[in-house]
Amino acid sequence: MLNESYLFLLLLLVIGFIAKNSSLLVAIAVLLTLKAGGLDTKAFSFIQSKGINWGVTIITIAVLAPIASGEIGFKDLTSSFKSTYAWIALISGMMVAMLAKGGVKLLADDPQITTALVLGTILSVSIFKGVAVGPLIGAGIAYTAMKIFSFFS
Numbered sequence: 001m002l003n004e005s006y007l008f009l010l011l012l013l014v015i016g017f018i019a020k021n022s023s024l025l026v027a028i029a030v031l032l033t034l035k036a037g038g039l040d041t042k043a044f045s046f047i048q049s050k051g052i053n054w055g056v057t058i059i060t061i062a063v064l065a066p067i068a069s070g071e072i073g074f075k076d077l078t079s080s081f082k083s084t085y086a087w088i089a090l091i092s093g094m095m096v097a098m099l100a101k102g103g104v105k106l107l108a109d110d111p112q113i114t115t116a117l118v119l120g121t122i123l124s125v126s127i128f129k130g131v132a133v134g135p136l137i138g139a140g141i142a143y144t145a146m147k148i149f150s151f152f153s
Contacts, residue, residue: 006035012118019126052104052136096137103139113139
C-alpha cells in the first residue's frame with residue numbers, strides 16, 4: 001500500500017531523475033528498498049542518528065585521498081601559502097566548516113527543515129545547473145541566516 005511517505009519519496013525520485021541527481025536517486029532507492037523490505041523501523045532511526053557522521057567521514061576521506069596517494073605533499077602545502085588565493089581558500093574552508101557545524105545543530109534540532117533544504121538543492125541543480133553539495137552546508141547557511149534574522153527581530 002502506498003502511504004504518504006512512499007508517495008513523497010517517489011515524488012523526490014522523479015525530481016531527482018529529472019534533475020539527474022544521482023546522489024538523490026541512490027539515497028531514495030536505498031530508503032525505498034529498506035521500507036519495502038520492512039527494515040524501516042530500526043534502520044531509519046539508526047541512519048538518521050549516524051548518517052551525517054558517515055557522510056562527513058566519506059567526504060573527509062575523499063578530500064584526503066590526494067594526500068594519501070602522494071598527489072599532494074608538504075611541498076604543495078608550503079608553496080600554497082605563498083598565494084593570496086590559497087589564503088582565501090583556507091579562510092573559506094574554515095568558514096564552510098563553521099557553517100556546517102551550525103547545519104548539524106539545525107538538522108538535529110529541526111529535522112523537518114531537511115525537506116526544504118533538499119527541495120532547494122534539487123531546484124538549484126535542475127534549474128540553475130548548480131552542484132548538489134548536500135543539505136548540511138545549506139542547513140549551516142540557513143542556521144546562520146536564522147540567527148541573524150532573530151538578532152534583528
